[in-house]
Amino acid sequence: MDDADTAGALHRALLERFGETVEVPEGLDGLDELLRMATHATHRAWTDRAVEPGLVRLLAACALGAPSKSYLQQADIVDVREPGLRAEVEALVPSMPWIADAPALLVVCGNGRRFRRLFERRGQPFTNEHLDGFFNPAVDAALVLMNLIRAAEAAGLACCPISVLRDRAARLAELLRMPAHVFPIAGLCIGWPVGHRDVNARLPLSATLHVDRFDEDRDGRRDDAAIDAFDARYVAAQASRRPPGAAPATAWSDERARQYATAQREDWGDFVRAQGFDTR
Numbered sequence: 001m002d003d004a005d006t007a008g009a010l011h012r013a014l015l016e017r018f019g020e021t022v023e024v025p026e027g028l029d030g031l032d033e034l035l036r037m038a039t040h041a042t043h044r045a046w047t048d049r050a051v052e053p054g055l056v057r058l059l060a061a062c063a064l065g066a067p068s069k070s071y072l073q074q075a076d077i078v079d080v081r082e083p084g085l086r087a088e089v090e091a092l093v094p095s096m097p098w099i100a101d102a103p104a105l106l107v108v109c110g111n112g113r114r115f116r117r118l119f120e121r122r123g124q125p126f127t128n129e130h131l132d133g134f135f136n137p138a139v140d141a142a143l144v145l146m147n148l149i150r151a152a153e154a155a156g157l158a159c160c161p162i163s164v165l166r167d168r169a170a171r172l173a174e175l176l177r178m179p180a181h182v183f184p185i186a187g188l189c190i191g192w193p194v195g196h197r198d199v200n201a202r203l204p205l206s207a208t209l210h211v212d213r214f215d216e217d218r219d220g221r222r223d224d225a226a227i228d229a230f231d232a233r234y235v236a237a238q239a240s241r242r243p244p245g246a247a248p249a250t251a252w253s254d255e256r257a258r259q260y261a262t263a264q265r266e267d268w269g270d271f272v273r274a275q276g277f278d279t280r
């Protein structure tokens with residue numbers, strides 16, 4: 001595609017994603033990368049083609065170059081390869097068979113241990129034992145996760161993050177021998193995609209992109225209106241993708257409220273504290 005075609009495709013992809021026009025300035029560099037980001041879609045089916053360890057290493061190297069809070073480098077990746085171990089990790093989430101199907105499975109971790117060791121090795125007291133000491137590695141790890149997805153998608157691979165692994169965080173930590181102050185933020189399935197996935201819509205930028213300050217009214221009615229409009233667009237998109245005779249599409253709000261009608265991962269705080277973090 002030449003630049004004009006790529007700019008057109010980017011414009012259309014963003015219109016589909018947000019339901020509103022986003023201008024693409026003329027003569028802008030990096031259109032291919034922007035288009036790849038704009039058309040991102042999570043996949044849950046892969047071909048049988050292997051994702052070789054060397055390729056995983058390349059993706060991990062690109063991902064671990066993510067920015068790092070105070071240059072503390074508090075994120076690690078575990079490439080789960082040994083078949084017996086993989087089977088044990090997969091068995092933690094039997095409800096998601098795409099984990100077992102994925103040619104590669106990584107677990108992205110926040111690592112607050114390295115920071116503490118700097119002090120231990122110097123015989124200095126660690127003076128940052130509070131919630132920020134947990135939050136910073138979590139943010140670093142999230143950036144590495146995002147970078148892994150971007151690197152994989154740039155190489156033509158497809159991904160599915162797996163936070164449901166955290167439902168069994170203590171067992172996962174045991175299986176992967178995570179030391180104190182190390183915690184999983186998500187797994188990541190990587191493989192060569194089967195077919196094309198349509199993009200999932202996002203809330204309009206009028207709701208999520210703020211200029212200078214939140215213009216949300218105190219009771220949230222502006223956001224409510226954006227969500228109602230989004231729900232209508234979501235239902236229409238789902239309906240257009242369903243085969244004739246399928247059950248009617250439901251709204252994004254209804255699906256999310258149903259998904260979270262029962263509490264999830266109530267023991268996460270206990271796990272984080274058991275790993276040694278003080279979350280005050």
Ligand SMILES: Cc1cc2nc3c(=O)[nH]c(=O)nc-3n(C[C@H](O)[C@H](O)[C@H](O)COP(=O)(O)O)c2cc1C
Nearest residue numbers: 040041042043096160161162163164165186199200
């Ligand atoms: C941190 C994180 C955890 C996720 N965990 C899961 C998961 O456990 N299982 C799953 O199938 N998808 C998981 N997803 C994928 C989301 O469901 C997906 O990103 C969302 O539906 C939006 O779709 P899209 O990425 O195609 O736009 C996760 C995504 C993120 C960012």
